[in-house]
Amino acid sequence: MRIVFAGTPDFAATALKALLAAGHNVVGVYSQPDRPAGRGRKLMPSPVKQVALDAGLPVFQPDSLKPDDAQQELAALNPDVMIVAAYGLILPKAVLDIPTHGCLNIHASLLPRWRGAAPIQRAIAAGDRETGITIMQMDVGLDTGDMLLKTSTPIRPDDTGGRLHDRLAEMGGSAIVEALTSLSKGELTGEAQNDDEANYAHKLSKEEGHIDWTRSAPEIERLIRAFNPWPGTFTDLGDQRIRIHQAEALAQNRDKAPGTVLRREREGIDIACGTGSLRVTSVQLPGTRALSVNDLINGGKPVLMPEQELH
Secondary structure, X not given: OEEEEEEOOHHHHHHHHHHHHOOOEEEEEEOOOOEEEOOOOEEEOOHHHHHHHHOOOOEEOOOOOOOHHHHHHHHOOOOOEEEEEOOOOOOOHHHHOOOOOOEEEEEXXXXXXXXXXXXXXXXXXXXXXXXXXXXXXXOOOXXXXXXXXXXXXXXXXXXXXXXXXXXXXHHHHHHHHHHHHHHHOOOOOOEOOOHHHOEEEOOOOHHHHEOOOOOEHHHHHHHHHHOOOOOOEEEEEOOEXXXXXXXXXXXXXXXXXXXXXXXXXXXXXXXXXXXXXXXXXXXXXXXXXXXXXXHHHHHOOOOOOOOOEOO
16 A cells, blocks of 8 residues: 655654554655754754655655645645654645545544543543553544544553653554554444543643642642653742652641641652642752752752742
8 A cells, every 4th residue: 555654753753663664655754844953943854754764755844734735745646545643734624535545543542532632641640540542534523533443551650651652652653554454454444432432632731730739649640740751840939940750649648738848858758739748759950950859858958848838
């Protein structure tokens, strides 16, 4: 089959590598236009574009797929199927109809549980016990198309957004290769989603990482894991913004206001929450790298001391 691939970040690049390793005929790769990155703000290719260039594949980077000329350029590739993974551009119905077998999306959730931009982080933050990959037949809705193939993985107690992302990226590559094998045999069939079971996984924002200490300790602990490495979680001590990288929820309640530092020992700093308390084990002060609490204490800085209040 003649395959066109569309994707932009690392998640999608992993899937493209899997398709190439399996020997599939990728005739063109679509990725978002180069963006400025790094201190020099130089234009940098996306991870997907870099994989395509390394493989000698033609790359297309339109700002939109709505103009007629962009659609004609895609049609000229004569694709049998288009594989889409975290592309970042809307595919109009005219584009969905170009490939013989339509467009298949690699979605990082067990649909219909989490539709939208950030299903990996939302699943962790919500306390889901499992997640996975859904290969979906794309339609004009937002992640609403028929489900073609699913593969699942448990969400482990120590999973961060970054760790789960990497695991799902590998699973996505394997799943799309499996789905294409079934498609070539005429054995890929769709199952409609139950819209009543769907939740919208809103795009992540940095401000969401501001910890609300009135929430329960387990909720805050899940948020810290979900938002690691991006956008991160933080709290304020006076005019200092302190980033929190690792923590664990404790069951015991204390008669202190949420956000009050209860205890500061080498194994962690305990902070009162709306329910229970949180033991913080890795922090980052302004202008420094991430530190274990043991290293923070060795540094001698009087921050996160008992009775100090965070907000």
